[in-house]
Amino acid sequence: MTRERKWILIIGAVLLLIGAVIRFIPAGGPGTKADSVSDKILEKYRAKAAERDALQHRLLEMERSLGRAEALLLSGGTPALAAVDIQNHLGGLAEKIGIHMERMQVLPVVEKEENAYVRIPVRMNVKCSAGQLRDILYSLETSDTLLTVTAVQVRRPVGASAGERLQVQITVAGLMKPAGGQPPK
Missing domain, CATH: 3.30.70.60 (Ribosomal protein S6/Translation elongation factor EF1B)
Structure with a gap:
């Protein structure tokens, strides 16, 4: 391998390492933008979980309403x-x-x-x-x-x-x- 190729390979590896560091470590250090984004996502999921009871109650009401409406349908198997x-x-x-x-x-x-x-x-x-x-x-x-x-x-x-x-x-x-x-x- 020539000396020129070695330098190109070393510089490419260093650039790749710098790109990985920038990608996976937030710029401001711990407790900055990445944490706030994950906190927002977590809060969003907590809000959805809190809506579960209300949605289950609504589903139950809709099933009752469907039962009342189906009682008005025609009887007869055919x-x-x-x-x-x-x-x-x-x-x-x-x-x-x-x-x-x-x-x-x-x-x-x-x-x-x-x-x-x-x-x-x-x-x-x-x-x-x-x-x-x-x-x-x-x-x-x-x-x-x-x-x-x-x-x-x-x-x-x-x-x-x-x-x-x-x-x-x-x-x-x-x-x-x-x-x-x-x-x-």
Whole structure:
């Protein structure tokens, strides 16, 4: 090895050693900037640990809320049984209000994603007055079962007088848990 190469190697080793010393030893000595940074990080983790109890309490409240909301879902193990629940509810509602239901049709089930809640739509055709329509919509809104009115179509028969009944088509949808019985994630 030549003398020139030895000097280059020695100078390179010294520079590497100086770089390591600068990297791992803080410039101001112990108790300076590096310690304050680690103290800040430690304080941040302590604050997160202190939030744990509050987060667990919030999780418990959310699970209770989910339980109450799922109690409003349609019962029945299959979409067909859930559709029967909606039909029975609508039939009882029509009887209570005093209107004649002309037709009821179960529409195709809507499943947007696997493991998502299943939407069961049912369409009913009735002839009713404006006041009875208001009563139907109010009863659906305040129902013990979570039912949503997804579409309403109101027509007055051609040549009908102001006092005649309206032809109304209402689409009502209810939700049920997915087939596995587990709520969506």
